[in-house]
Amino acid sequence: MKSSKAQYSPAELAIKALREKARTKRRHLREKRCKVAHFVKSNNKAVGEADYKASDEGFVKKNRLPVHFKILINNCKRLVFSKRSHTDKNGKLRSISLRGRRRLFNVLLVLLTHCDFMSGQVGKPKAEHMDTTSHDALMQQYATRFGETISSSTWYRYVGMLDAMEIYFSKEIKLYGEDGVTVRSEASYKWLSKSFLHSIGAFTDVVMGSIKGSYQKALNKGLSFVWREVNAQTTPLPPQDLFSYSYSYTAPPQ
Structure with a gap:
């Protein structure tokens, strides 16, 4: 067993650091x-599933979300709670408990309230x-909205479920150093699928009208x-105007 820094190589010390x-x-x-969750x-500032922005101000008028959010949130809740199981990425059918559906x-x-519905x-x-x-x-934002924390492992597990359900997609962003070898990551591109947005009523006339008004x-x-x-070596995802291209949408690469 190595007992001092002198026994580690510079590369090992860098990794440890x-x-x-x-x-x-x-x-x-x-x-x-x-x-923030405790605060x-x-x-009494946690807005929960209400159609308000998550903040430390709670239910203040200026943080009320546009009118279409109330409809989309309610439809999203019905959709999620109707799911008793899902098929994971390995093709295995897994049940979802009531508690699991609540967390899902x-x-x-949280993703929905940060979504541009014109592009997903x-x-x-x-x-x-x-x-x-x-x-x-x-x-x-989860902690701010619900007044409770969520661990990283739990968060990624449920994001993985949404991915398996083809509700959520993402694509990593990698930044390359001047040497062309050094790589670091930035926050990934993320989006909600058109099929999901359609299932919660985003494309109905009333909701679409409100979305377009907020967008403008x-x-x-x-x-x-x-x-x-980000840079020339990163393959960016082109902006996708779901409304302009109607149902010609294809699932983005994973």
């Missing part, structure tokens, strides 16, 4: 989620482009819903 840094970051994020719960709905609700993209529109949103940020208001404010291209 990176692992320790990752552990520290995960611990910090867990503590941050616990802190919103103890101060909560995870999906999950992220945050900004002036120059639409930013991808990390899973860590989404877990933080955002554009008028100078916001962009086009995913940014």
Whole structure:
């Protein structure tokens, strides 16, 4: 057994340092989620499944989501709670308990409230482009919305279920260093499938009208819903206007 730093090679020391840094970051994020969950719960600011933005302000008028969210959230809840089982990526049929369906709905609700329904993209529109949103940020939103934390392992397990159900898709983003070899990752492209959005009524006349109205208001404010291209070595997903192309949509690569 190696007893001192002198017994490790520079490469081994670098790996150990990176692992320790990752552990520290995960611990910090867990503590941050616990802190925000405790605050919103103890101060009655958790909005739960209501059609409000998750924040530390609770049910304030300015954080009320556009009218189509109430319909989509209710339809999403009915859809999820109607599922008693699902087929995983290995083709095995797995049952979903009532508690599991509740957790699945909560995870999906966080994704739904960060979705651009014109494209299915999950992220945050900004002036120059639409930013991808990390899973860590989404877990933080989960804590803010429900006043309870969710572990990384639990989060990814339910995201995996949504992936297997073809409700959720993602594509990783890798950044290459100047040497062309060094790689680091950024928050992945994420989106909800058109078939799922259709199943919860996103394309009905009333809901679509509200979605388009909200979309235009955002554009008028100078916001962009086009995913940014990270660099030439990253294969970006083109923005997909679901309404313009109607049912010509094909499932994105996995």
